[in-house]
Amino acid sequence: MSLLQRHTRMTFRCCLLLALAVFLVFSCGEENLAARGTWYQLANGNVNEVMVPSVLTDVEMKPWPLQNRISDIVMFNGKPACLVSGFGIFIVSENPSENRIVVHYDEDIFSGRTATMLQPHFDSVFCHLYRDAAFGLEPAKTPGNREFCFAKVTFDQSGETVFQVFPSTVQMENKAWQAVVAFPFDAQSVALQLKLSERDRTQFAYTLFDLEKATDEIKDHDWFFSCYNVQDTQGVIPGDGILTQLFSEIIGIVGNEKPVTIHLVVEDQETCVKRRYGYQSGETAGKQTEYISIPVAIQGSEYVAMFPDGLMITVSTAKNREIHRGRLPELPEGCIYSDFVIANDFYAVVWEQVDFYKVGSSGLFLTARKILQ
Numbered sequence: 001m002s003l004l005q006r007h008t009r010m011t012f013r014c015c016l017l018l019a020l021a022v023f024l025v026f027s028c029g030e031e032n033l034a035a036r037g038t039w040y041q042l043a044n045g046n047v048n049e050v051m052v053p054s055v056l057t058d059v060e061m062k063p064w065p066l067q068n069r070i071s072d073i074v075m076f077n078g079k080p081a082c083l084v085s086g087f088g089i090f091i092v093s094e095n096p097s098e099n100r101i102v103v104h105y106d107e108d109i110f111s112g113r114t115a116t117m118l119q120p121h122f123d124s125v126f127c128h129l130y131r132d133a134a135f136g137l138e139p140a141k142t143p144g145n146r147e148f149c150f151a152k153v154t155f156d157q158s159g160e161t162v163f164q165v166f167p168s169t170v171q172m173e174n175k176a177w178q179a180v181v182a183f184p185f186d187a188q189s190v191a192l193q194l195k196l197s198e199r200d201r202t203q204f205a206y207t208l209f210d211l212e213k214a215t216d217e218i219k220d221h222d223w224f225f226s227c228y229n230v231q232d233t234q235g236v237i238p239g240d241g242i243l244t245q246l247f248s249e250i251i252g253i254v255g256n257e258k259p260v261t262i263h264l265v266v267e268d269q270e271t272c273v274k275r276r277y278g279y280q281s282g283e284t285a286g287k288q289t290e291y292i293s294i295p296v297a298i299q300g301s302e303y304v305a306m307f308p309d310g311l312m313i314t315v316s317t318a319k320n321r322e323i324h325r326g327r328l329p330e331l332p333e334g335c336i337y338s339d340f341v342i343a344n345d346f347y348a349v350v351w352e353q354v355d356f357y358k359v360g361s362s363g364l365f366l367t368a369r370k371i372l373q
Helices: 003-035 169-173 221-228 241-254
Strands: 038-043 046-050 070-076 079-084 088-092 101-104 114-121 124-130 150-155 161-166 178-184 189-197 202-210 215-219 260-267 274-281 290-299 302-306 311-316 322-327 335-343 346-355 358-368
Touching: 046 358, 070 335, 070 346, 070 358, 079 114, 079 335, 079 346, 114 178, 124 178, 169 202, 169 215, 178 221, 189 221, 202 221, 241 260, 241 274, 241 290, 241 302, 241 311, 241 322, 290 335, 302 335
Parallel strands: 070 114, 260 290
Antiparallel strands: 038 046, 038 358, 070 079, 079 088, 088 101, 114 124, 124 150, 150 161, 178 189, 189 202, 202 215, 260 274, 290 302, 302 311, 311 322, 335 346, 346 358
16 A cells, blocks of 8 residues: 555544544533523524524524513513513423423514513513614504503413503603613512604603502603612622622622623512612723623522623522532523523523624523532
8 A cells, every 4th residue: 555545544534533523522512501401492483492502593683672582581470481572471380391381472462562671560470562663663553553661461360361551651642652661660660761752853751650550650860860770889789798799709700801890680589670780890991891791590598690601600698608600501602691580490591692782593591400509
């Protein structure tokens, strides 16, 4: 056998072995991702179970108000509830043997609307919805052909789902007003910012919407932004030593090498109101600042924080405030973990593909807590 033939055969064997190694790495990687939990991906108005998340699914990148994406996730009657823009609500069952995703949808209410906030209220949930005229969305068909700011979804004992819509006082006077911003003020009410876009000017109005009475009270600009603004704590949260300890750990991980703004988003266990605490890291003068939003979930004695890359930090009061780290599976390039809740023995985690203000693929990951522990 000539030297050239030997070299050719050796090269072929090396290429074959390399291809086999690459295949095994990717196969093991996918098996590892799948073994660690259950993945769901939104596609064409459906919630599909997938082996692993993939950005190869034909999901066009769109501005976030136009995309079918999970915009909020909360605990409702002991189960994770997800609000999806243009789609509706789906509830996650705790029993893996059941159909884990139960969808609640009304086309006249949800289609063509941006959803931003989900607020539990006794046996119902309130969804904040609006139609963003800036993106050219046509008015959706609505009951009575009127605009509204909330859809109330009630689950009665017979298993039926009842949908109701409620306008703001401002919208009752002029249906062209859109409630573009909403956030829980307390367990009973929601703060609203409404916008009226006209050819020569844009007007804003602010109200406090009472969920029980389904009416709202007119407020002013200063009141609204005093409620909405992030509390600049610089890492020290008065009255909560555990949360301060967790924040300190997060700041240490992020470091001070580059300018970073950290927002710690903490949901109150009783009221479901999300509080935001801010911290500015590094020198910001003349430099581009990175923004990191870190949700925190609290269950019993455990405080759990999640980074966008899947790093999980846990502080437990039952274990002398010991700090533990875990990590969610690595996502495809361009994807992040954005929010999560703790449902007894498992995490329900929202993931999505992002590019600045645009979103592509998105979905939910369910994984047992013991795997990360």
